[in-house]
Amino acid sequence: MFINILKSTDKRPGLNPPLIVNMAITVIALGFLFLFVIMPLIIVLKEAFSAGLSLWWASITEKDALAALRLTLLVAVIAVPVNLVFGLAASWALAKFRFKGKSLIITLIDLPFAVSPVVSGLIYVLLFGLHGWLGPWLAEHDIQIIFAVPGIVLATVFVTFPFVARELIPLMSEQGTDEEQAALSLGASGWQTFRRVTLPNIKWGLMYGIILCNARAMGEFGAVSVVSGHIRGETNTLPLQVEVLYNEYNFVAAFAVASLLAGLALVTLVLKSIVEWKSKHD
Amino acid sequence: MSFRFKEASVLPGFGLSLGYTLLYLGLIVLLPLSALVFKSSELGFSGFFKTILDPRVLASFKLTFGASLIAAGGNVVFGTIVAWFLVRIRFPGKRVIDAIVDLPFALPTAVSGIALAMLYSPNGKLGIFLQSIGIKVAFTQLGITIALIFIGLPFVIRTVQPALEEMDRELEEAASSLGASRTQTLTKVILPLLLPPIITGFTLAFARAVGEYGSVIFIAGNMPMKTEITSLLIITKLEQYDYAGATAIAVAMLLVSLAMILLINLFQSWSGKHLVR
Numbered sequence: 065m066f067i068n069i070l071k072s073t074d075k076r077p078g079l080n081p082p083l084i085v086n087m088a089i090t091v092i093a094l095g096f097l098f099l100f101v102i103m104p105l106i107i108v109l110k111e112a113f114s115a116g117l118s119l120w121w122a123s124i125t126e127k128d129a130l131a132a133l134r135l136t137l138l139v140a141v142i143a144v145p146v147n148l149v150f151g152l153a154a155s156w157a158l159a160k161f162r163f164k165g166k167s168l169i170i171t172l173i174d175l176p177f178a179v180s181p182v183v184s185g186l187i188y189v190l191l192f193g194l195h196g197w198l199g200p201w202l203a204e205h206d207i208q209i210i211f212a213v214p215g216i217v218l219a220t221v222f223v224t225f226p227f228v229a230r231e232l233i234p235l236m237s238e239q240g241t242d243e244e245q246a247a248l249s250l251g252a253s254g255w256q257t258f259r260r261v262t263l264p265n266i267k268w269g270l271m272y273g274i275i276l277c278n279a280r281a282m283g284e285f286g287a288v289s290v291v292s293g294h295i296r297g298e299t300n301t302l303p304l305q306v307e308v309l310y311n312e313y314n315f316v317a318a319f320a321v322a323s324l325l326a327g328l329a330l331v332t333l334v335l336k337s338i339v340e341w342k343s344k345h346d
Numbered sequence: 347m348s349f350r351f352k353e354a355s356v357l358p359g360f361g362l363s364l365g366y367t368l369l370y371l372g373l374i375v376l377l378p379l380s381a382l383v384f385k386s387s388e389l390g391f392s393g394f395f396k397t398i399l400d401p402r403v404l405a406s407f408k409l410t411f412g413a414s415l416i417a418a419g420g421n422v423v424f425g426t427i428v429a430w431f432l433v434r435i436r437f438p439g440k441r442v443i444d445a446i447v448d449l450p451f452a453l454p455t456a457v458s459g460i461a462l463a464m465l466y467s468p469n470g471k472l473g474i475f476l477q478s479i480g481i482k483v484a485f486t487q488l489g490i491t492i493a494l495i496f497i498g499l500p501f502v503i504r505t506v507q508p509a510l511e512e513m514d515r516e517l518e519e520a521a522s523s524l525g526a527s528r529t530q531t532l533t534k535v536i537l538p539l540l541l542p543p544i545i546t547g548f549t550l551a552f553a554r555a556v557g558e559y560g561s562v563i564f565i566a567g568n569m570p571m572k573t574e575i576t577s578l579l580i581i582t583k584l585e586q587y588d589y590a591g592a593t594a595i596a597v598a599m600l601l602v603s604l605a606m607i608l609l610i611n612l613f614q615s616w617s618g619k620h621l622v623r
Binding site: 068069070071072073074076078079081086089090092093094096097099100101102103104105107108111150153154156157158160161162163164169172173175176178179180181182183186187188189190191193194195196197218221222225241244245248249254257258279282283284285286289290302303304306307310315318319322325326328329330332333334336337 | 351352353355356357358359360362363364366367368370371374375376377378379381382385424427428430431432433434435436437438441443445446447448449450452453454455456457458459460461462463464465470471472495496499515518519521522528531532535536553556557558559560564577578580581584587589592593596599600604
């Protein structure tokens with residue numbers, strides 16, 4: 065097999081560049097990926113462990129880092145299920161029924177992807193901030209949303225809003241309604257049909273959406289940065305804790321916390337590849 | 347004929363699922379976004395333009411859109427080469443390389459940001475080398491462009507790769523059997539077919555770069571007029587409680603990027619009619 069390295073994948077006549085061109089393409093492609101993708105990843109791990117394993121451990125079990133970890137998990141535990149339920153409802157309505165205005169709704173669902181992270185945070189400040197629409201009323205009733213956990217959750221829900229829905233809508237449209245109609249005509253209830261027929265059909269697409277949604281929920285920085293207020297031990301998520309530590313020139317701790325997030329990214333990539341492979345071979 | 351909103355169906359749950367979808371969409375997305383429109387109208391026409399024509403704001407626009415264009419262009423060149431490598435060349439471990447391509451999507455932007463800043467700082471791994479040949483990356487516009495190349499990297503690859511995989515091999519066979527040289531086959535057959543996915547990838551990478559924040563601010567140095575991107579300027583205005591100013595800049599940024607995406611889409615449909623048959 066190794067004899068075939070660098071040869072073109074397709075032997076039929078056509079554009080099969082000479083070996084030297086294939087070699088050049090390979091060198092450029094791998095060089096580019098190494099420089100822009102592998103090197104940053106290596107530097108995170110190297111800096112995180114540069115002062116030894118015990119200091120790395122001390123950095124990630126430090127009080128504020130643990131608080132940041134807890135907050136990040138809390139935010140993901142709220143944002144992912146909420147968007148999962150929405151994704152299921154939206155794809156059921158939009159993929160299984162024909163009605164007017166459908167494409168407009170689909171476009172609106174994709175909207176949060178078109179809005180930049182900082183603006184995603186800004187809109188919630190405009191709504192709930194001290195000088196925002198509801199700010200004075202909230203202050204009167206002693207409810208804090210901006211610079212507190214609710215704001216962080218809301219901003220995260222916004223930026224991760226489309227992930228599950230946009231994965232499921234095309235998948236469920238493609239599958240049509242024949243199987244559901246068969247189940248219903250055989251006497252299954254609506255809920256049974258959904259659980260026993262629809263859900264098994266979409267399980268890989270659903271998993272894929274959840275994985276991507278979770279990665280973004282735990283890693284979001286720009287939107288959360290605007291609404292958080294950066295209060296140590298209280299409103300810092302892991303990415304914000306990385307920023308705070310880095311700006312204090314506490315590089316070992318910053319990269320130690322960053323290595324947790326890099327680990328999350330690698331796990332995400334592996335799970336994503338597995339799900340892609342499974343759905344192809346199912 | 348009477349107006350029918352929805353075609354008949356035996357499936358249950360339409361009202362509930364659509365109602366929930368619209369309610370949630372309205373509360374989480376539409377209501378907050380409408381705040382953007384109302385807040386910027388508070389400034390009035392002249393106030394809006396006074397804010398966005400301020401030299402510091404204009405400098406940030408020039409930097410953000412300029413660096414994003416260059417980065418998306420760089421991604422077109424390298425992304426197409428990587429896609430070609432992934433589809434057309436035999437190489438061991440390609441599945442791992444393929445998975446690695448998505449890392450810029452999966453890695454939280456703050457982590458990419460400090461990693462790139464460390465790598466290109468004057469005493470970082472690559473920074474030392476580049477400094478020795480007289481290139482300064484950290485705290486310059488070049489550094490910002492590099493960060494934007496990083497975060498936009500998967501887009502062109504992921505749009506060109508499936509197009510290459512699905513490309514009809516018989517077109518190439520025909521071209522070469524009719525006597526076309528390799529260069530002719532490449533420029534007259536393959537590249538025109540790849541142009542639409544390349545443009546799509548470019549647009550996505552560009553749009554992402556314009557709004558990018560986390561991976562840029564650490565390497566940028568954030569000097570007003572020089573290396574201050576628009577996203578950061580919005581945050582600066584917010585910290586000064588200048589909500590209307592921040593909103594005006596955000597709206598201008600959204601409008602310009604929407605206009606550019608529209609323009610590129612128009613070009614794409616035009617090129618679809620005139621270049622590819």
